[in-house]
Amino acid sequence: MASNKISLLEIIPIFAEYRNNIIINIKHLQEDYQRTGIKRVKGIRNENGELVQPWLRTEYIDNAEYVGMGKFQFNRNTATINMLIKRQVKLTKFEDQIPTLEVAGLLVNDLNTFNNYTIVSDGKINVKSLKVKISSKKAFDLLKEKAVLDAEDFDFNAEYTIQLDNLPLVVANSRYSSIDGLFNELAEIKVLTSIICAHLKKESDVFIEVQLDEFKKHYLSKNIYINFPTSNEYTDIQEALANGTIDSRLSYKIDIGSQDILNLSKLPSANKFVNRMYRFYNKETGEIIIKPSFEMAFNKNLAVRYRLLSSRTKMTKIDELMKPIFDDFLGLEQSGIVVGILTKVGADSLAQLLEDKQTGKQISKEEMVAALTAANTKLEQYVEKIYRDKISPLVFYIGCTGLLPEQMEAKAMTAEEAVAKYPDLQFSKNEQEGTFFAVDDSIISIYAKAEYYSKLISVDIDN
Numbered sequence: 321m322a323s324n325k326i327s328l329l330e331i332i333p334i335f336a337e338y339r340n341n342i343i344i345n346i347k348h349l350q351e352d353y354q355r356t357g358i359k360r361v362k363g364i365r366n367e368n369g370e371l372v373q374p375w376l377r378t379e380y381i382d383n384a385e386y387v388g389m390g391k392f393q394f395n396r397n398t399a400t401i402n403m404l405i406k407r408q409v410k411l412t413k414f415e416d417q418i419p420t421l422e423v424a425g426l427l428v429n430d431l432n433t434f435n436n437y438t439i440v441s442d443g444k445i446n447v448k449s450l451k452v453k454i455s456s457k458k459a460f461d462l463l464k465e466k467a468v469l470d471a472e473d474f475d476f477n478a479e480y481t482i483q484l485d486n487l488p489l490v491v492a493n494s495r496y497s498s499i500d501g502l503f504n505e506l507a508e509i510k511v512l513t514s515i516i517c518a519h520l521k522k523e524s525d526v527f528i529e530v531q532l533d534e535f536k537k538h539y540l541s542k543n544i545y546i547n548f549p550t551s552n553e554y555t556d557i558q559e560a561l562a563n564g565t566i567d568s569r570l571s572y573k574i575d576i577g578s579q580d581i582l583n584l585s586k587l588p589s590a591n592k593f594v595n596r597m598y599r600f601y602n603k604e605t606g607e608i609i610i611k612p613s614f615e616m617a618f619n620k621n622l623a624v625r626y627r628l629l630s631s632r633t634k635m636t637k638i639d640e641l642m643k644p645i646f647d648d649f650l651g652l653e654q655s656g657i658v659v660g661i662l663t664k665v666g667a668d669s670l671a672q673l674l675e676d677k678q679t680g681k682q683i684s685k686e687e688m689v690a691a692l693t694a695a696n697t698k699l700e701q702y703v704e705k706i707y708r709d710k711i712s713p714l715v716f717y718i719g720c721t722g723l724l725p726e727q728m729e730a731k732a733m734t735a736e737e738a739v740a741k742y743p744d745l746q747f748s749k750n751e752q753e754g755t756f757f758a759v760d761d762s763i764i765s766i767y768a769k770a771e772y773y774s775k776l777i778s779v780d781i782d783n
Contacts, residue, residue: 326466328440328487329716332392332401334462341456343386345479346405348451349437356400356438356446358557358566359774360550369555374548376420376539378409378433386453390437394712397573397583399443399489399719402436409433409546411538424527424534426544433546440489442571443720448485453478489720496717496725497710500760503578504641506706507587509699511645512661514590516696518614525690557772568772573750574715575765579742579758580637582765586746590614593642598650599627618685624650637744654678665702667695718766730757730764738763 335342363371390405409431411420421429438446453476454460460474468487469480524532524542532542541547554560561568575583588596591613600612603623609616616622645661647653662671670691677683717725724730735747738756742763747754754767 325488326468327491328401328445328484328489329713330491331466331468331487334459334466335389336392338454338456338459338462339389339391341454341459342389343453343455344389344405345385345451346387347385349447352448353437354446355774356441356771357774358772359553361553362548362550364549365551365555371551373414374539375414376411377414378431378546379412379417381408381410389452392439394708394716396707396712397575397715398571399440399574399716400438401440401716402438405435405437406432407435411546420538423538423540424531426531428538428540428544431544431546439484440716442569443489443716445485445489448483450482450484451479452482454480490717494713494717494725495727496714498760499576499710499714499762502706502710503576503581503584503762506576506703507578507581507584507641508645508657508661509665509703510584510587511590511642512649512658513696513699513703514587515614515646515649516692516699518590519617519692520689520696521615523618523689523692525686525693553774561772564775566772566774568770570768571771572719572766572768574718576711576715577745577763577765579761579763580744581641582745582747582751582763586638587642588638590646593646597627597629597639597643597646599625601625618688624652626652649674651678662695662698665695665698667691667698670695718764724757724759724764728757728759728764730759732757 361371362377363373366372387405387407390403393402393404394400395402411428411431412418413420419429421427440446454463454474455476457474460469460471463469463482464471468482470483471478471480522529522532527535527542535542535544539546539548554566557566560566575585577583577586581587594612594614598612600609600616600622601607601624602609603621609622612624644653644655644657648655648658659671659674662668662674673683673688673691714725717723733741733756735752735754735756738758739745739747741758745763750769751765751767754765756766757764
């Protein structure tokens with residue numbers, strides 16, 4: 321922890337503000353880099369375990385020594401900071417390196433790959449230093465003032481070394497925002513986001529189905545991101561452990577939950593929940609769709625009703641949270657909860673369409689897909705702001721120090737003690753060995769999970 325020295329947590333916002341004025345020596349970063357997960361390679365393994373390569377590959381257009389400083393991202397439940405570096409690439413055929421310039425009527429000569437470099441891993445520095453060039457004197461002066469740069473005069477041609485391993489990670493006696501009510505807000509948004517994403521799984525507000533099929537053949541997502549299939553480099557984890565090519569470490573997860581639901585991972589997917597609680601059926605024939613999913617929701621011949629639950633079906637706190645949102649979205653009840661969530665995050669177009677739909681107005685598929693897509697972006701941005709401002713800094717502090725902030729006074733509980741006090745909580749195998757704190761109306765969970773990582777140095781592959 322920092323006392324009178326700036327912490328890494330305080331430096332990151334400065335990097336973020338001036339990221340367009342700082343370039344990083346990528347070769348140095350790769351040479352000094354330790355992978356934090358098992359190396360993955362492009363391709364899929366056949367039934368014999370042999371790797372089948374994709375028919376396309378990427379080649380870097382910028383083979384320069386320096387790349388732009390990436391965006392910094394905090395992991396949502398570990399004390400981990402990643403730097404996401406974007407680099408321009410072209411698609412070429414694997415066999416003859418002939419470039420692919422057009423797919424489904426779209427030029428694809430301006431593609432990017434995104435590579436994650438873990439700066440801090442589970443509360444420990446993973447990248448000791450960055451070698452950079454700085455084009456802004458204002459950025460140089462600020463970093464020098466914070467004693468991060470050991471240089472006297474600004475020189476845009478000079479390479480500076482920013483030493484990270486001598487910085488404390490967090491500030492002593494840090495104070496953090498209250499987390500009261502945050503879990504329920506995030507849980508409601510996650511439920512609605514899951515419904516929207518299930519609708520949009522095979523839909524686009526820009527491209528038609530045939531184009532999406534072409535993108536998929538060329539390993540492109542509907543948002544035109546490169547999306548190669550990948551496989552673990554090692555087919556036998558135990559063998560790789562034995563020969564020392566991989567190792568394991570304990571990763572400490574810090575989750576925020578309520579007194580009813582331990583964390584967001586307990587919420588099932590939208591399609592799984594709709595299959596548990598509802599039935600889609602053909603309005604003309606009455607035929608029941610055995611396995612309903614929201615991909616079918618654009619079929620105008622389909623209607624929805626409640627599923628007849630057996631007497632053995634027990635309604636859980638998760639059901640009680642999710643069902644009102646589903647009921648409202650599906651039009652079985654008109655509570656206004658969905659429109660309330662959408663209005664809060666600024667997704668007004670979908671809120672209006674849903675209100676129009678409830679009055680019997682016919683909505684075209686194109687209108688609905690466009691509104692769902694826009695709403696999904698708004699919901700993601702809203703959630704990201706909550707994590708960035710209120711949750712991730714707290715998770716990082718706890719993960720780095722092993723302590724709750726001073727203003728959060730709570731007695732540690734085992735899983736047995738927690739479930740005795742809050743009987744609706746459900747625990748996974750790893751969580752059963754964890755430690756739990758009741759902070760106001762929230763539960764903070766801390767538990768360990770074994771993670772494997774490749775011991776070889778990685779170059780340009782996501783962690």
